[in-house]
Structures are given as C-alpha cells and as structure tokens.
Amino acid sequence: MTEVGEEPRADLKRRNNRAWWLVLPVVVSVAFTAVIPLMTVVNFSVQDVFTPSDRIFVGLEWFRSITRDPEVRSAFVRTLLFSAQVLLLEIPLGVALAVCMPRRGVWVSVALVLVALPLLIPWNVVGTIWQIFARGDIGLGGWAVNHVPGVDFNYTLDSTDAWITVLVMDVWHWTPLVALLAYAGLRSIPEPYFQAAQIDAASAWATFRHIQLPRLRGVLTIAILLRFMDSFMIYTEPFVVTGGGPGNATSFLSILLSKIAVGQFDLGPAGAFSLLYFLFVQILCYVFFTVLTRSGR
Amino acid sequence: MARHTGRRLPWARTVFWLYAATLMVPILWMFLMSIRPNEDILGSFSLVPQRVTFDNYATFFTRSAWYSSYLNSIVYTSLNAVMSLVVALPAAYAFSRFRFAGDRHLFFWLLTNRMAPPAVFLLPFFQIYQHVGLFDTHLGVAIAHMLFNVPLAVWILEGFMSGIPREIDETAAIDGYSLPRFFVRIFLPMIRSAIGVTLFFCFMFSWVELLIARTITSVNAKPIAATMTRTVSAAGVDWALLAAAGVLTIVPGAIVIWFVRNYIAKGFTMGRV
Numbered sequence: 001m002t003e004v005g006e007e008p009r010a011d012l013k014r015r016n017n018r019a020w021w022l023v024l025p026v027v028v029s030v031a032f033t034a035v036i037p038l039m040t041v042v043n044f045s046v047q048d049v050f051t052p053s054d055r056i057f058v059g060l061e062w063f064r065s066i067t068r069d070p071e072v073r074s075a076f077v078r079t080l081l082f083s084a085q086v087l088l089l090e091i092p093l094g095v096a097l098a099v100c101m102p103r104r105g106v107w108v109s110v111a112l113v114l115v116a117l118p119l120l121i122p123w124n125v126v127g128t129i130w131q132i133f134a135r136g137d138i139g140l141g142g143w144a145v146n147h148v149p150g151v152d153f154n155y156t157l158d159s160t161d162a163w164i165t166v167l168v169m170d171v172w173h174w175t176p177l178v179a180l181l182a183y184a185g186l187r188s189i190p191e192p193y194f195q196a197a198q199i200d201a202a203s204a205w206a207t208f209r210h211i212q213l214p215r216l217r218g219v220l221t222i223a224i225l226l227r228f229m230d231s232f233m234i235y236t237e238p239f240v241v242t243g244g245g246p247g248n249a250t251s252f253l254s255i256l257l258s259k260i261a262v263g264q265f266d267l268g269p270a271g272a273f274s275l276l277y278f279l280f281v282q283i284l285c286y287v288f289f290t291v292l293t294r295s296g297r
Numbered sequence: 298m299a300r301h302t303g304r305r306l307p308w309a310r311t312v313f314w315l316y317a318a319t320l321m322v323p324i325l326w327m328f329l330m331s332i333r334p335n336e337d338i339l340g341s342f343s344l345v346p347q348r349v350t351f352d353n354y355a356t357f358f359t360r361s362a363w364y365s366s367y368l369n370s371i372v373y374t375s376l377n378a379v380m381s382l383v384v385a386l387p388a389a390y391a392f393s394r395f396r397f398a399g400d401r402h403l404f405f406w407l408l409t410n411r412m413a414p415p416a417v418f419l420l421p422f423f424q425i426y427q428h429v430g431l432f433d434t435h436l437g438v439a440i441a442h443m444l445f446n447v448p449l450a451v452w453i454l455e456g457f458m459s460g461i462p463r464e465i466d467e468t469a470a471i472d473g474y475s476l477p478r479f480f481v482r483i484f485l486p487m488i489r490s491a492i493g494v495t496l497f498f499c500f501m502f503s504w505v506e507l508l509i510a511r512t513i514t515s516v517n518a519k520p521i522a523a524t525m526t527r528t529v530s531a532a533g534v535d536w537a538l539l540a541a542a543g544v545l546t547i548v549p550g551a552i553v554i555w556f557v558r559n560y561i562a563k564g565f566t567m568g569r570v
Contacts, residue, residue, distance in 0.1 A: 013396045022391035023403065025384040026447055033422075033444040034410045040421035100313035112558045113551060114317045117324060120550025122505045122522040125543045132330070132536060133323045138342050140326045172320065184494075218456065229412050236507055258416035267420075274417040281412040286405065 044271030062272035071248075071256065072273065079232055079253045082167070086231040089171050091224060094178025095216065099208065101183050112183075115176045127240025130169040134241070155242065159249030166238045166250050170231060178223045185219035186212055221292040225285055232281055253277060324547070331540035338536050353541035363542065366524040369435065370504065371549055373518060377439035378499040381446040382492065389454035390480065394463065407448035419512045426513040433514045441513055442503040449502065450495045457491035493560035500553050504546075521546055 045062055047055045066072055101111055118126070134155050136142040145153040152158075155165040189212065197207045235254040238244065244251035244259075257277065261270035330338055331353055333346040357363045391397070392404060422441065423432075431437030465487075469479040485492070511523040525542050 013394060015397070016395045017397045019391040019395035019397040019400075022387040026388040026407065026451060027403070029380075029384050029440070029443050030407060030410055030447055033441055034413070036425055037418045037421040038413070040424075041417050044417070097313065097316060100309040100316075102310060102313065109555070109558045111313065111317065113554050114321065116554045117547060117551060118320060119501055120504065120547055120554070121324075121543070122507060122520075122525075122546050124507050124522050124526055125546055128525070128539060128543060129323050129327050132540075133326050138338060140322065140344070143342050172323065176320070222452065225408075226411075233412070233414055235415065254414055254416060257414055261416045261420075267417075270417050274414050277414045278409075278412060282409050285408070285412065289405065289408075 041271045044267045049267045062268045066272050075253045075256045083231045090175045094175045095182045097179040098182035123236035127237040131241045134165045162242045162249050181219040181223045185216045327540045331544050335537040353537045366519045367521045370521045373435040373438040374503040377442045377503040378496050381450045381499045385450035389451045392455045393458035411445045415508045433517045435518045446499040490560035493557040497557045
C-alpha cells in the first residue's frame with residue numbers, strides 16, 4: 001500500500017505581490033512586539049553596561065565568554081536531554097492516545113474537555129499543583145510512591161527524583177496538546193481510505209502505519225515544533241517546583257539565563273546568551289521544519 | 298462526508314479512559330485541597346478531607362485583589378484572541394492563495410517569534426510599554442501576547458484555508474463578488490470551525506502565560522497568575538486559598554473548550570498544515 005498523503009498544490013498559487021497588503025497587519029503587529037526588543041538585546045550583547053549612560057563597546061567578548069562557560073555548557077546539555085526525552089515520550093504517547101479516543105456519541109465531548117484541561121491551567125499553577133502533589137508528606141503522588149512501592153522519593157533532595165518530577169509534570173501537562181492535534185488530524189481522514197483498508201483485510205497496525213500515520217504528518221510537524229521550542233525554553237514550571245535544584249539538577253538554560261539577567265543583572269553576558277539561545281532554537285526548528293515538510297513529498 | 302473511526306482495538310477505550318482518569322488525579326487533588334482549611338492540609342496526609350469548607354472560595358470572591366485580577370485575565374485574554382484572529386485572517390488567506398516575494402521566509406520568521414527566551418527580552422518590553430503608555434492596560438497585554446498568538450493563528454488558519462478549493466474564489470469573482478465581500482459573506486462561514494479552533498488556541502496560550510503579562514502590568518491589568526505568585530512569596534503559604542484560585546483558573550478554559558469541542562472534533566487539517 002502506498003502512502004496517501006495529499007499533495008499540496010503550491011504550484012497552482014497565483015503570483016501576486018499585492019498579497020503583501022494582506023500580511024501587513026501581521027507584520028506590523030509582530031514587529032512592534034518582536035523587533036524592538038530584539039534590537040535592544042543585540043545592543044546589550046556587545047556592550048558592557050555600567051549604568052544606562054555609561055557603557056563601553058566590547059565586541060564579541062560576551063559571546064566568547066558565554067560559549068566557554070562550563071555552567072552554560074552543562075545547562076545546554078541538560079536542556080537538550082530534557083527536550084529529547086520530552087519528544088520521545090510525548091509524541092508517541094499523544095498519538096496513541098488520539099487513536100484510542102472515542103469518536104462518536106456524547107463521550108467525545110467529555111473526552112475532549114478532560115484531555116484539554118491540563119493545557120488550560122496557567123503555567124505557574126501547573127508548577128504549584130505538582131509542587132504539592134509530588135511532596136512525600138502531604139501530596140498524593142509523592143505519598144503514593146513512598147508508600148506503595150516503598151521507594152524513598154524526595155524531589156527536594158534527590159536530583160534524579162527532581163528530574164523525574166519535572167519530566168512527569170511536562171508529560172502530564174503537554175501530551176494532551178499532541179493528542180488533540182493528532183486527534184483532529186485523524187478525524188480529517190475520509191471514510192473511503194478505511195473502507196479500502198477493510199477490503200484489503202489490513203490489520204489494525206497496518207491501517208495505522210499506512211493510512212493514519214502518513215495523514216498525520218502535517219499536525220505532527222506542528223506538534224513536534226511546538227513541543228521542541230516550548231520544552232527547550234521551559235522556565236515557569238520547573239522554577240516553581242524545584243527552582244533549578246537540588247544543586248544544578250534541573251537548572252535548564254532558561255533558569256540559568258534568568259539568574260544571570262535578573263539575579264546578577266549582567267546584561268551584557270545575558271544578552272549574548274539570549275541571542276545564542278534564540279539562534280540555536282531557530283536553527284533546530286528550521287531543520288525540523290524542512291525535514292518534516294519535505295519528507296514524503 | 299461521513300467521518301470514520303478506522304478499525305478499533307478492543308482495549309483502546311479502556312486505555313483511553315484509564316489515561317484520562319490518571320490525568321485528572323493531580324487536578325482532583327488540588328480540588329480536594331481547595332475545600333479543606335489550610336491547617337488541615339499541612340497538618341497530616343489524608344485522602345478524604347476531614348473537614349469540608351468553602352471559605353477559600355469565599356475569600357477569593359470577596360477580596361478585590363483576587364477577583365479583579367481574575368477579571369483582568371479574562372478581559373485581556375478575550376481581547377487578544379479577537380485581535381489575533383482579525384489580523385491573522387487576511388494574512389492566512391494571502392499565504393494560502395498567493396505566492397509573493399519572500400512568503401516562505403516571512404512565514405518562518407513569524408514562527409521564530411515564539412522562540413525568544415523571555416528573561417532578557419522582558420526588560421525592553423517593560424521600557425517600551427511604559428514609553429508608549431500601554432503599561433498596565435488590558436490592551437497592552439493583549440498586544441504583547443500577539444507576539445506568540447498571531448503566528449500560531451496564521452499557521453492554523455492557513456492550514457484550513459488551503460483545504461478549501463480555489464475554484465470557490467474564482468466562481469465568486471465571476472459572480473461579481475469583490476474580495477472583501479466574498480471573504481465576509483462566503484469564505485468566513487466556510488471556515489467557521491477553523492475560527493473556533495484558532496480562538497481556542499489563542500485563548501489558551503494567552504491565559505496560561507505569566508512572565509510577559511506580569512512584567513508589563515502592576516495593578517490595573519494584573520493577571521490572576523501573578524496574584525497567585527504573590528501568595529507563594531508571602532510568609533507561610535496559604536495552600537488552600539492557592540488551590541481554590543487554581544481550580545478557578547481552570548474554569549474559563551473549560552467553558553471555552555466546551556464551546557469549540559465540535560470544531561476540534563470535525564478535524565483540523567482539512568488541507569495541509
């Protein structure tokens with residue numbers, strides 16, 4: 001069976017540069033909120049700021065010192081590892097969940113609302129929920145782990161436990177996004193595809209592999225990109241739960257960055273750090289975007 | 298067109314409801330905390346509350362710091378969802394229908410704005426919004442949140458619009474419809490579900506965002522999430538009140554998703570995304 005992805009008909013689009021007028025409102029509104037702050041950060045990154053009026057140009061000095069900083073390097077590896085684990089867990093789990101979701105009757109609405117609930121909780125509230133839920137003394141989650149398998153679990157003291165808590169929290173929080181996107185993608189597959197599969201007596205797995213999965217490419221591109229950027233820049237939730245600790249165990253790039261920027265007020269290094277961070281996420285997203293939209297064409 | 302389910306494995310449903318139940322456990326735990334007095338929560342572990350009280354909710358609705366920041370969040374979130382939709386609609390139409398100089402680069406550039414690490418970018422935000430007089434206003438927060446919601450809205454809408462055949466536009470043009478009239482009278486009703494889904498996602502991402510909203514507000518437009526962090530830093534955390542506020546922050550989102558549930562179920566990717 002061949003893949004049944006629908007070919008985009010980009011070549012049929014009319015060439016018309018007046019379409020710029022239609023995108024102008026978007027460009028203006030985003031530029032106001034994006035470009036000016038970006039230029040300010042670039043400004044920070046090449047200067048040593050003592051006071052707003054007393055600053056000297058230092059060129060690429062901050063960029064050099066940031067890339068050599070061992071603390072930044074280990075946070076970078078840690079964040080990359082976290083994002084990889086998040087993608088490996090959430091994408092398959094979300095797709096599996098979408099396949100299992102009911103698709104008819106009154107239960108569809110109930111299922112959708114239940115699954116979407118974690119997404120609608122403000123991020124610091126998510127942190128607060130898990131901060132207490134994972135506590136061994138007064139939280140159900142921590143208490144259950146301590147008492148049922150009898151493992152000694154304490155996320156404020158043990159770095160592995162802290163990592164697991166943050167990871168489980170992220171899976172709890174964000175798998176629903178992948179599931180909703182995948183579910184919506186599955187619903188858009190027309191009936192005849194399944195009839196054809198039935199005539200071929202395709203197994204459930206074969207139907208999934210050759211009909212459902214290829215049709216999910218578009219939504220999964222969105223899901224992977226969104227999950228990568230947001231997990232690589234995760235800040236609020238681990239900040240509330242662990243504050244980056246114990247030690248440096250959950251000190252991700254964003255937490256380290258805000259320590260430098262807000263805690264120490266070192267605007268130069270923080271600016272350089274931000275730009276490198278921003279650039280890295282962009283490059284990786286561009287690679288994902290290109291690979292995912294080109295494959296299967 | 299009839300939407301089909303595909304072949305279902307017999308245990309699929311069980312797996313799903315088990316997962317959904319697990320998902321609810323931390324939220325239920327927060328709810329249970331919200332109906333207990335604070336001393337009981339810290340006193341001892343218990344599955345069922347020994348004493349049930351609704352005082353925490355009463356406190357929330359009688360102290361203006363709490364309920365007014367709750368209203369602030371609802372106001373700027375709704376404002377943001379509408380504004381993002383309005384600017385994204387023509388742009389998404391342009392991306393789905395025309396090729397123009399730099400279109401692909403522009404599309405990717407829009408997406409990159411979601412990727413700016415907030416810590417350092419927040420400083421200029423504070424300065425700019427104060428400078429233009431949007432500091433601590435609902436409109437200010439709504440505009441700031443367009444940074445990440447407009448690109449997402451364009452992305453979602455473009456996917457839906459590309460699924461609608463271009464012949465419809467051409468037929469309407471032959472029938473004498475101008476572009477704006479065609480867009481409002483024919484095209485918009487056709488993408489109703491896309492609008493529902495877009496509004497939901499804009500509402501969601503604006504509602505849950507804390508860092509930007511907190512930076513550019515102080516009192517008049519302060520978000521509920523920021524009010525909650527103040528309680529954390531105060532001496533002795535009032536977990537019960539925090540839990541009650543937490544439960545209430547889920548309510549508006551739950552209402553919104555209830556309204557758009559059918560649109561999401563109808564399918565997202567009518568064309569390519």
